[in-house]
Amino acid sequence: MIRSIINKLGLLLVCIFFATCSSTKYLPAGDKLYTGAEIEIVSANTIKNKKAIKAVAKNAIRPLPNQSFLGLRPKLWFNSIKLLNKWGEPPVLISQVNPTLTCTIIDAKFFNIGIFNSYTEYKIVEKKHTAKVIYTSHIHAPYTVKDLIISISDDSINHILLSDKAKSFLIPGIVYNLDLLKTERIRIDALLKDKGYFYFSPDYLLFKADTSEAKQTISFRLTLKDSIPKNALRIYRIGKVYLNQNYSLTANLDKETENTIKPGIILRSIYLRKGETYSRKDHDRTLNRLMSMGNFKFVSIKFTNSDTIIPGFLDVTILLTPLTKRSFRAEFDFISKSNNFMGPQMNLNYVNRNTFQGAELLNLNLAGSFEAQFGKTNLFSYSLAPQAELYFPDIMIPFKIIRTNGLYTPKTRFSLSYNYTRRVNYFDMSTLQFIYGYKWKDNILKEQTLNPIMVSYASITNSSAKFQELLVANPFLKKSYEEQFIAGGSYSFTYNEQVGPEKKMQYFFQLNTETAGNTFSLVKSIAGDKISSGYPSKVFGSIYSQYAKLSIEGRGYYNFINKNKIALRIFAGIAKPYGNSSVLPYSKQFFSGGPNSLRAFPINSVGPGTYQQSTDNSGLLQLGGDLKLETNAEYRFNIIRYFKGALFVDAGNIWLLESSPTLSVNPFSFSKFADEIAVGAGIGLRVDLNFFILRFDLATPLRKPWLEANQRWVINQINFENHSWRKDNLVLNVAIGYPF
Numbered sequence: 176m177i178r179s180i181i182n183k184l185g186l187l188l189v190c191i192f193f194a195t196c197s198s199t200k201y202l203p204a205g206d207k208l209y210t211g212a213e214i215e216i217v218s219a220n221t222i223k224n225k226k227a228i229k230a231v232a233k234n235a236i237r238p239l240p241n242q243s244f245l246g247l248r249p250k251l252w253f254n255s256i257k258l259l260n261k262w263g264e265p266p267v268l269i270s271q272v273n274p275t276l277t278c279t280i281i282d283a284k285f286f287n288i289g290i291f292n293s294y295t296e297y298k299i300v301e302k303k304h305t306a307k308v309i310y311t312s313h314i315h316a317p318y319t320v321k322d323l324i325i326s327i328s329d330d331s332i333n334h335i336l337l338s339d340k341a342k343s344f345l346i347p348g349i350v351y352n353l354d355l356l357k358t359e360r361i362r363i364d365a366l367l368k369d370k371g372y373f374y375f376s377p378d379y380l381l382f383k384a385d386t387s388e389a390k391q392t393i394s395f396r397l398t399l400k401d402s403i404p405k406n407a408l409r410i411y412r413i414g415k416v417y418l419n420q421n422y423s424l425t426a427n428l429d430k431e432t433e434n435t436i437k438p439g440i441i442l443r444s445i446y447l448r449k450g451e452t453y454s455r456k457d458h459d460r461t462l463n464r465l466m467s468m469g470n471f472k473f474v475s476i477k478f479t480n481s482d483t484i485i486p487g488f489l490d491v492t493i494l495l496t497p498l499t500k501r502s503f504r505a506e507f508d509f510i511s512k513s514n515n516f517m518g519p520q521m522n523l524n525y526v527n528r529n530t531f532q533g534a535e536l537l538n539l540n541l542a543g544s545f546e547a548q549f550g551k552t553n554l555f556s557y558s559l560a561p562q563a564e565l566y567f568p569d570i571m572i573p574f575k576i577i578r579t580n581g582l583y584t585p586k587t588r589f590s591l592s593y594n595y596t597r598r599v600n601y602f603d604m605s606t607l608q609f610i611y612g613y614k615w616k617d618n619i620l621k622e623q624t625l626n627p628i629m630v631s632y633a634s635i636t637n638s639s640a641k642f643q644e645l646l647v648a649n650p651f652l653k654k655s656y657e658e659q660f661i662a663g664g665s666y667s668f669t670y671n672e673q674v675g676p677e678k679k680m681q682y683f684f685q686l687n688t689e690t691a692g693n694t695f696s697l698v699k700s701i702a703g704d705k706i707s708s709g710y711p712s713k714v715f716g717s718i719y720s721q722y723a724k725l726s727i728e729g730r731g732y733y734n735f736i737n738k739n740k741i742a743l744r745i746f747a748g749i750a751k752p753y754g755n756s757s758v759l760p761y762s763k764q765f766f767s768g769g770p771n772s773l774r775a776f777p778i779n780s781v782g783p784g785t786y787q788q789s790t791d792n793s794g795l796l797q798l799g800g801d802l803k804l805e806t807n808a809e810y811r812f813n814i815i816r817y818f819k820g821a822l823f824v825d826a827g828n829i830w831l832l833e834s835s836p837t838l839s840v841n842p843f844s845f846s847k848f849a850d851e852i853a854v855g856a857g858i859g860l861r862v863d864l865n866f867f868i869l870r871f872d873l874a875t876p877l878r879k880p881w882l883e884a885n886q887r888w889v890i891n892q893i894n895f896e897n898h899s900w901r902k903d904n905l906v907l908n909v910a911i912g913y914p915f
Contacts, residue, residue: 208266214232214310218313236281278297281310287352289352293314294313296310296311296313318393321347322347326396370454371454375408382397410453412450418445422473422495423496424496436534445461445465447491470497472497473495477494479492500528503525507520518546522540533568537564539562540560540563541559541561543557543558557597560592562593563592566587572613587612591609593605594608605636607633610630620671622668623668623669625665625666649798655758655799657718660720661692664691666689668686669685671683677734681731688723689723708754721755731743741810749801759799765803766781766800766829767803774823775876782800783829784828784843785840785841786881801831802829802830805826807826817863824854828852830842851880852880855876873907873908877890
């Protein structure tokens with residue numbers, strides 16, 4: 176059957192190939208299909224950055240030829256047979272190309288990067304039905320910046336620019352670029368805006384260039400244009416500040432509402448204060464902090480000249496359009512997991528954005544799910560998880576250890592949650608957790624979270640005989656599932672360039688740390704108790720956990736011009752139980768495998784090390800590890816409209832730090848871990864609607880670490896025609912959102 180499908184696909188490709196070739200028959204008489212252009216660079220000088228210069232010329236070429244794939248032009252064919260108009264595109268003809276104009280544009284582009292005396296010529300190369308253009312550019316080495324002389328007629332501005340000259344983008348020796356001058360003007364304008372020059376504009380700056388033909392250098396003299404408004408040269412201060420927090424875009428509602436926030440709370444986020452010099456940084460900081468409070472739909476600031484006798488004052492009006500105070504959302508999903516469990520899931524959410532009239536955000540959430548294993552009706556579980564979160568728009572702490580004057584409003588968070596899970600035929604688990612912490616952002620890229628208090632208590636009831644047998648057979652697992660009282664704290668730092676403007680290369684980094692049990696052990700030690708995992712101490716009648724945990728994650732995203740992307744990820748985590756604990760709590764262990772991990776393996780099924788997880792418990796009670804290493808590589812490409820594809824490879828595993836007498840598995844070893852890595856690969860289909868992404872990833876193992884040392888690579892065993900192989904090796908992951 177598979178072979179038949181492959182043969183049909185091959186036949187289809189052959190048909191498309193011939194059909195694509197035949198599509199040139201429908202061209203207008205006497206015209207030819209334009210297949211693109213080539214760029215040739217000729218110079219008597221040694222050109223260091225010829226590749227970049229060539230790219231500048233290539234970006235100037237218009238029009239673009241018809242899109243091609245492996246030398247074929249299916250969109251052109253669709254258009255020629257009047258089929259699938261949304262997929263097709265009309266032919267680009269050589270008659271539509273104006274090479275003379277393109278040569279002029281290329282030379283203009285070269286002028287902007289310091290090649291002032293270039294000359295571009297062209298040649299049209301024709302074939303039977305197609306034609307292309309070859310552009311040849313004769314260039315010299317680009318001019319470089321010699322120096323920058325600041326010569327401003329206004330003494331105050333001249334002094335400011337001279338004192339900040341070290342930060343100029345016009346560095347001696349750098350290659351000239353018109354965009355560099357534009358960037359420098361914007362930098363100077365921002366500098367002056369921060370010094371009170373509210374009405375200044377970058378257009379008032381003038382760069383006069385003096386070129387040297389012999390050394391191919393440029394000296395710049397920075398001056399002001401002749402006709403500049405007087406107010407542009409005046410330093411402004413803040414006059415009166417007005418606040419309207421019930422502003423509507425359709426009507427100005429001056430009356431107070433139940434959504435009105437106490438003025439003192441808002442004033443903490445306003446940095447434009449009466450009598451102080453205007454600053455663009457304070458302007459932006461005020462806008463960002465008010466928006467990041469989470470209570471307003473729109474925030475705008477209007478400035479008007481004050482009617483005071485003394486000129487140079489600006490009155491400020493801050494207009495705040497509030498969000499709806501209360502909102503309710505209900506979500507219902509159907510979840511399918513790679514361990515064959517599936518079922519419905521619901522999430523009910525209530526939000527109050529001004530709970531005590533102090534911009535507090537109350538978030539009440541109720542989540543519930545039911546899942547059963549496909550084909551085994553006696554294996555199912557359900558859960559219920561209510562949660563209450565309360566956020567305050569400030570750092571509520573009696574002493575200053577966190578800087579809070581950044582662009583975004585810091586938050587203090589209180590969270591109380593309860594999770595009840597029933598694994599039918601196994602056990603019931605109840606977990607109660609309380610978190611007190613802070614969240615703040617230094618800028619749009621950096622975010623930090625500090626939770627000085629994290630307390631949770633987990634207990635297991637209604638244990639079945641089957642579950643007890645599993646624990647008896649595996650003391651390591653039993654120790655992980657013991658009633659645990661966890662009290663500690665955590666800190667995380669996130670750097671994310673994806674939230675900013677898109678760059679060719681974007682990076683993501685996250686650090687997470689967590690400790691627990693140290694305060695209890697310190698008190699116990701002072702009291703004279705001996706701390707030992709063999710005879711663990713108790714708090715409130717329960718054994719408390721003691722451990723330290725650290726994880727780092729790095730990602731890189733390389734963006735192509737056509738919106739395709741290469742995404743890379745590496746994760747490393749380590750956790751160490753000590754003192755009162757010999758094993759990490761089950762919820763704090765590392766796991767590998769699943770839709771956001773190693774997609775060729777079922778959820779949490781990989782490791783530790785060469786250990787092969789048992790399938791007798793249907794994937795409910797996998798063993799975790801103390802250390803995790805994982806890396807992923809994915810090529811994401813556009814298919815058509817909302818449909819996107821992916822090719823990916825995942826590799827990694829988890830390990831124990833110490834050997835366990837109850838597990839026939841060796842602990843982590845630097846000399847052996849590379850040979851214990853699991854590897855998988857696959858293809859993906861994504862429906863990307865921007866606000867919602869549905870992901871399908873089909874993967875198969877390439878390397879199974881639990882096999883014999885010389886038999887772990889299983890690439891040669893791949894056999895899509897074999898039903899038994901497909902059943903044991905193909906894993907379909909259905910998930911929401913991208914894996915990383």
